[in-house]
Amino acid sequence: MAMKASVKGKFDAGGKSTGVGSLAFNAGDLKLRATMTDATFVAGPTLNGLSLAVEKPGFFMVEYNVPKKDVRFQFMNTVRIAEKPLNLTYIHSRGDNRTIVDGSLSIDPANKLSANYMVGTNNCKLKYTYAHGGIATFEPCYDLAKNAWDFSVSRKVYGGDMLKATYQTSSKLLGMEWSRNSKYTGSFKVCASVNLAEEVKQPKLTAETTWNLEM
Template sequence: MDRLKAKATVKLQNLKLKPLDTTPVPLSRRFPFSNLKLRKIKASLKGRYTNDKSTAVVILSVNAGDLKLRSSMTDVTVVKGPSLNGLTLDVEKPDFFITDYDVPKKNFRFQFMNSVRVADKPLKLTYIHSRRDNRTVVDGSLAFDSANKLSTNYMLGTRNYMLKYSYMHKGVTTLESCYD
């Protein structure tokens, strides 16, 4: 055993090595997607167990510049063997848009959000369209102050319309009147 160690040492001593090249290589040559700055990767696992049923959801989220890339998967995807049931892919730009793709249903869902000022009060508008369900919803919310808020919801092509007024009394009790 000692003889083997000695031979290995001798061979390493006789080996001629070139000096290391210390010139910096541009990041774009080392990694092809180096211009995409991934700021933060988040993963979460949520589960619930009751006597008759248990569920689990895994969410992987990556911040890529202004966008958030998210993938979620339910326990159905892995319990009965690999499948695409329960797999959803999302692209989001916070406070601007969300695009969801439900892989097993092959359904796209688009949501666009915007905020404008009306009489110096914030009006938040949301437009949601689900392609496979052929459903379009428009939401609006106008906050008069921290205690008074008016919101509306309408599903195009149907008679589903909702108008709601919320009043928060002394920051504790909320009173809502709604027309549906």
């Protein structure tokens, strides 16, 4: 039985840090995963921040939040519309009785349409993704609940690094992100954001790194 372990740490400029660790086992077609946060160990081993999941990739996932005694169901399916793949995801959280439907339609390798809708509300986001030459990606997103647009532009640099800029028109939040993903050294992400609506525009900085181990 193959096992994969990952540890993710997040730090901000104010000195606050958080951590998440996970262990995943492959059992035939199924994947078993346990996820823990730093709250699981701060006061000695506890159930705080612990969740257990069973997943069949591409088909379903059932996740159980141990301290909250809450179950989240996720089902995935792919259908074809005019010979184009439409990926559908159905997510239901029993605790807060919330259901989300997510879908993405690949028109061609460069163009994709996606939608995210929370059933029973007006929370719906529509997004168009355009990938240019496998190097740059442009994503405008319309939020129906806020009646506002969000924009993001990302570009590969230095071979494997990624630079991404985002802007939320409703909150006037401007963000920049630099990330790198390597199967040998893990991945990291450095983010900076500033609220252009504030009189004193104080940037917020965060750094996130992930280490992966296969056994």
